[in-house]
Amino acid sequence: MAGRFITFEGGEGAGKSTQIARLRRRFEASSQPVIATREPGGSPEAEKIRSFILSGKAKHLGPFAEALLFTAARIDHIDKTIAPAIESGTHVLCDRFSDSMKAYQGALGSIDRDVLDSLERIALRGLRPDMTFILDLPAEVGLSRAGERQASKGEGGDRFEQEDISFHRTLRDAFLAIAQAAPERCVVIDATQPPDEVEAAIWAALRERIPDLLGGEARHVDVA
Numbered sequence: 006m007a008g009r010f011i012t013f014e015g016g017e018g019a020g021k022s023t024q025i026a027r028l029r030r031r032f033e034a035s036s037q038p039v040i041a042t043r044e045p046g047g048s049p050e051a052e053k054i055r056s057f058i059l060s061g062k063a064k065h066l067g068p069f070a071e072a073l074l075f076t077a078a079r080i081d082h083i084d085k086t087i088a089p090a091i092e093s094g095t096h097v098l099c100d101r102f103s104d105s106m107k108a109y110q111g112a113l114g115s116i117d118r119d120v121l122d123s124l125e126r127i128a129l130r131g132l133r134p135d136m137t138f139i140l141d142l143p144a145e146v147g148l149s150r151a152g153e154r155q156a157s158k159g160e161g162g163d164r165f166e167q168e169d170i171s172f173h174r175t176l177r178d179a180f181l182a183i184a185q186a187a188p189e190r191c192v193v194i195d196a197t198q199p200p201d202e203v204e205a206a207i208w209a210a211l212r213e214r215i216p217d218l219l220g221g222e223a224r225h226v227d228v229a
């Protein structure tokens with residue numbers, strides 16, 4: 006059976022990586038093959054493009070060129086990592102995917118929705134996440150969480166974390182609009198809740214939407 010493709014989206018500081026690690030452990034605990042990957046990146050060449058974009062060097066090329074770079078990275082990531090895993094029956098948990106391009110590059114303002122849709126079609130070639138979790142929280146909360154994380158690492162924030170608060174508010178609305186337009190794929194999760202509750206909400210939604218995920222009736226796997 007083909008693996009499932011599950012993506013995690015949301016603004017800064019929403020706790021995607023914590024939740025991906027927890028979900029991965031649940032799959033592993035039930036002996037389900039699983040990989041966790043991320044965008045931009047997730048393959049050796051796409052990781053090179055990631056460093057270039059997040060360093061801020063691509064900003065001077067403008068939002069359209071940035072969107073093309075994200076698209077190039079996505080194509081390599083799909084071809085080298087995501088598609089082979091799914092075909093071999095491995096579940097793929099992906100930290101951001103093409104909804105991030107629609108939200109972020111859309112929120113930067115100057116790119117037509119049609120253009121972003123076309124770039125998405127070019128990159129995905131029919132691939133579509135089975136489920137997308139949108140971890141939702143107010144922009145202020147997310148940015149302050151991301152700020153604490155950077156301060157503890159002694160970092161200054163990447164290209165997009167440095168955008169202003171109104172950008173991050175637009176971003177939140179964009180993710181919610183994406184979820185509203187694709188309710189069969191997207192589930193919005195309140196990411197202001199404690200991590201255990203976010204994890205439980207994600208797990209409950211997965212069991213409901215993909216009941217055969219763990220083979221037959223989904224089993225409860227207690228990995229706390």
Ligand code: TYD
Nearest residue numbers: 016017018044045075101102105106109165
């Ligand atoms: P990352 O450190 O992975 O961010 P986070 O921890 O918030 O997930 O950096 C990825 C950044 O790239 C993030 O700010 C979102 C942005 N991005 C886009 O602008 N477009 C895209 O298509 C993708 C995948 C990410």
